[in-house]
Amino acid sequence: MPWRSQAVRAAGAALVAVALAASTAPAASAAHASRDSSRQVQYVDCGPATGTENGSRDRPWKTLDQVNRLSLRTGSSVLLRRGSRCTGTLAPRGTGRPGRPMVIGAYGRGAKPVVDGGGNPETLLLRNTRWVEASNLEITNSGNPGRNKRGVRVQLQDYGTGTHYRLSGLDIHDILGDDTKGTEGSAGILFSVTGSTVPTRFDDVVVSGNTVRTVDREGIYFASTWNNRPVHGDYDPSGPVYLPSTRVVVRGNTLSDLGGDGIVITATDGTLVEHNRLDGFQRRSAGYNAGMWPWNADNTVFQYNEVSGGETTRDGMAYDVDEGTFGTVFQYNVSHDNAGGFFLVCTATGTLGDAVIRYNVSRDDHFRGIETCRGSFGGVRFHNNTIYVGAGVSQTVVNENTTERHGIAFKNNIVVKEGSGTASFHLQSGGVTLSHNDLVNTADAPANPGGTTADPLLSDPTGALPRGLRLRSGSPALRAGITVPGSPGRDLYGNPVGNPPNMGADQGPGIL
DSSP states (O other), X not given: OTTOOHHHHHHHHHHHHHHHHHHTOOOTTGGGOSSGGGOXXXXXXXXXXXXXXXXSSSSOBOSHHHHHTOBOOTTOEEEEETTOEEESOBOOBOOOBTTBOEEEEEESSSSOOEEEOTTOSEEEEEESOOSEEEESOEEEEOSSTTSSOEEEEEEEESOOEEEEEEEESOEEEEEEOOSOOSTTOOEEEEEEEEOSSSOOEEEEEEEESOEEXXXXXXXXXXXXXXXXXXXXXXXXXXXOBOOOEEEEEEESOEEEEESSOSEEEESEESOEEESOEEEEESSSOSSOBOSEEEESOBSXXXXXXXXXXXXXXXXXXXXXXXXXXXXXXXXXXXXXXXXXXXXXXXXXXXXXXXXXXXXXXXESOOEEEEEEOSSOEEEEEEESOEEEEOTTOOEEEEEOOSSSOEEEEEESOEEEEOSSSOEEEEOOSSOEEEESOEEESOBSOOOOTTOBOSOOOBSOTTSSTTTSSOBBTTOTTTTOSOOOTTOOSBOTTSOBOOSSOOSSSOOSSOBO
16 A cells, blocks of 8 residues: 555565575474474475375475374474465464464465365464464365355464464465354454463464455454453353453455455454555445454554445445444544445444544545444544545435434544535434534534535545545645644644644645
């Protein structure tokens, strides 16, 4: 994406360097090991088995079952030959340690090695392990379509705290699973905490630089049975208590053509989701699905993401602040051309609070800008966003579908409606308050003190985002906002936020 930072690119390059180093690790000393499982590097080149395989580079394993039967040394590598194709489940039994992770990757030259799940529930399964890194594989599983299955599953069951997980450079596609989600659901990438005896969680997880396409149901999903607290409707007071996973980063992934949700974060604290691109979701699921969202998770930050192509109005919006979440921040994101709209803020039968939605850009999102659902909430601050509704598109800017009170402060936003179609407000609870917004061609807006209906002079409405929809020189939105406590120092373009700020997402001086 055009606004990825140099730091993100550098981090991605570092992960690639680690994977390349692993793929060329010397095996001279391991070649003399007397027992196959004691080799430091296990090589795999799938084909007809001969009975003479020992996992060396000269005599690599020929089946995934041969690898799965090994009890690997701590810090071993399992490397698949580039250009090869293996069918079945890869489920290595081993672990790493600080400074010596277990590495699952590739060796040789050519295309990434393919692991085809062959219709099995798991394709790459990393179970009850830690200090593990997987990279540079192509993972697919189109056999037995409609059955419960996953591309990559990292599972901890009654394990305690597992630490250091890295998934990078994986090409995951055609995981044709069923329509389930959760700890046993179908997904491209699933981090799954199961069991109820030993308190269990993940710590230090990075999922970066992967592609996930044509998957049913979920793209990237984090789920845990250790999720019980009375802030969500599925609370079970007799179940495993709340134990969130920590230090989780989902960065720089590309997702497309998903049956259900894109990126879902549950039972975590302090997760960062950034620089991801999602195009095409809620395509085949009978359930309710959104692009990127947290559930029963605290202090989650979503930033510099782009979401488009959500289908249906059964949710189908780009982003969602869902029940059981506190301290959620959505900032510097782009949303466009989603049938379900821009944002859902939903408590259902639980609670949420302290949510901030700021400096985001929405273009031609249909149906609703912000949708609420049943249940009351407060402490939601929606400020300095730019919403553009072009010709042929209609949107309810804020749609309250119940009279239960929804506390939303709607400040410093720009909403522009142009061409055919409508933009309107549908408010029922009395909890949505407006101030200092620029609302152009909108209907049924409540009182908007400090606001205006003047043309904000947005640049290039149909151009590439986020560079389009910026303020032009002379815009009445320049320095016309009100200071919002706790605002960041800069906008998504890197401009400093003034005092007073501009209305909308762009805080620059105006472009010519």
